[in-house]
Amino acid sequence: MAYDSAATRARLLDAAYDEFVRVGLAGARVERIANAASANKQAIYLYYGSKEDLFDAVMADRLRVLADVAPLTADDLPRYAGALFDALVADPGLQRLSQWRALEFPEASEAEIESHIAKAGEIAACYGVSPNVATDLMMIALAAAMAWNNTTARIRNPLGEPEDQRAAAHRQAVVTAVTALTDALTTTPEKTAS
Numbered sequence: 001m002a003y004d005s006a007a008t009r010a011r012l013l014d015a016a017y018d019e020f021v022r023v024g025l026a027g028a029r030v031e032r033i034a035n036a037a038s039a040n041k042q043a044i045y046l047y048y049g050s051k052e053d054l055f056d057a058v059m060a061d062r063l064r065v066l067a068d069v070a071p072l073t074a075d076d077l078p079r080y081a082g083a084l085f086d087a088l089v090a091d092p093g094l095q096r097l098s099q100w101r102a103l104e105f106p107e108a109s110e111a112e113i114e115s116h117i118a119k120a121g122e123i124a125a126c127y128g129v130s131p132n133v134a135t136d137l138m139m140i141a142l143a144a145a146m147a148w149n150n151t152t153a154r155i156r157n158p159l160g161e162p163e164d165q166r167a168a169a170h171r172q173a174v175v176t177a178v179t180a181l182t183d184a185l186t187t188t189p190e191k192t193a194s
Helices: 005-027 030-036 041-048 051-069 077-090 092-104 110-127 131-150 163-186 189-193
Strands: none
Touching (some): 005 092, 030 041, 051 077, 051 092, 110 163, 131 163
């Protein structure tokens, strides 16, 4: 049987994702990742260089997937927040991976900074606000979308409603909150007076 390096890389990324979500970078073991991917440890070093580089590759891969599933709609931030919420509920591991990233690498990478600047620029242009205000708006939309997975089931659903109904209501609250923020940014004194 012919060796397929693309398939091995894909299996390594999937296995590493599961490992990093479960125990973070510090707790992850290269041997466990290799075993789960039906590969050898040397493949990790050959393709990714180090465990840290593999973590970065997993993070970049999952963020690309997220960007495809929930692309930034700068002119419709409420829709973007709703799409982010849906994506994070569908794959809560992505949020956990991001939390591990923030704990273990508190400084943003140059690529992350460039990505945020570009997104803030799009939002600033759409709403006619400064890049700082656009960045705040983007972070608020992200935080609202992430709040569901950041709380325990008992806190986010204290009355014990069916989980799917409660998730739908929370999603609507996210969209409503981001709509209120964007409306506040786009409302001029002339519009408020009429």
